[in-house]
Amino acid sequence: MRRSECRPLRSASRHPVPGFRMLPSARLVPASVRRAQSSIHSSSCFFMDLKTLLSSLNEFASLSFAESWDNVGLLVEPSPPHTVNTLFLTNDLTEEVMEEALQKKADLILSYHPPIFRPMKHITWKTWKERLVIRALENRVAIYSPHTAYDAAPQGVNSWLAKGLGTCTTRPIHPSKAPNYPTEGTHRLEFSANHSQDLDKVLSAVKGVGGVSVTSSPARCDGEEQTRISLNCTQKALMQVLAFLSQDRQLYQKTEILSLEKPLLLHTGMGRLCTLDDSAPLATMIEQIKRHLKLSHLRLALGVGRTLESPVKVVAVCAGSGGSVLQGVEADLYLTGEMSHHDVLDAASKGINVILCEHSNTERGFLSDLQEMLGVHLENKINIIVSETDRDPLHVV
16 A cells, blocks of 8 residues: 555444544534644545545536536546545646645545546657656556536536626526436337237337337227337437338328437536626626636626626626637626637627636636535545645736
8 A cells, every 4th residue: 555644444334443533524514613623634544435436426416417528537547446535636637736646645636627638549758648647557546537527517617607706596508418318219209000900010020120119008099999109219220110110101101200308407507697686897797706716817808889887787607618608698798718719709799798717717716615515425534635736827927
């Protein structure tokens, strides 16, 4: 083991180490008391198995919320078993941040941005991202990235960013869809067969197509007893079923096809559209955003015909790079980290003000909230610390 000061418990009951008292959940302890207890936690020998911890992290914010193009989840895993005493939070995992994580004896690094995004063809000392992987494995440190799963989550990055606007109602700009509901398949196909047709042959044929689930029920149409057949299927299976039904004109003409859509998750998704309880001058919004993000400067593009005194009622928010998420959204103000030059021009031409704060400045402050929320969610079973060296690479000079 790399740690000499503490060892994971061997007892299956996971009782505390003798001499250590299990602290109550942060949910029941006032913030001032939690801060006073932080020094106790830093020396406690509490551990979680990596697999158990990953399951808990997924319960906190499901990786199914992430965009399909993203690379989320466990990116680097030491050989099992691997126990976690210290969870280290960072927005970006640079070599400087990795050095800090090793000094603070991290067992798992939660890096909001995935340090591994494009496939690696080799792991050598040549590039900084390859070196991160090498150092993590040499020191038995796992790396996990939630990225857009945390963007979409109800208690995630975009909801935190919206807090800086003041009292408002919010909804996702692009709501997420339920991952596994209502059923498998993309289409539902329904048709009726009368008893003069060879029903057993029809059912046998459609059930023989892969990717199809079939149900049947008695029905009555125009005074005639019939059987209503309903099947859920994939796009590929749909074409095969239709090819079979087209051989029987009566069946084919009675066929209905429905496209299945998974229900929207009302509080989960990309971006946030925020309607302020009370409109405020743009100048006031700028100062509120600066305070929330702890920034002395930000970039502003005034919408055509707007001034610093123009009222703001609706704000479209997207942490990080917001060009694609905010495009076409009707609002008085766009708030994001970065947008392309032409996207800014397009928004301004429509009278929309644009505030750019640099990419990670719209994300990093969330880590303090995340530290507290995960402490509650994980019932203070492990130490959770936030990087002190992580920072946006761009500075105003």
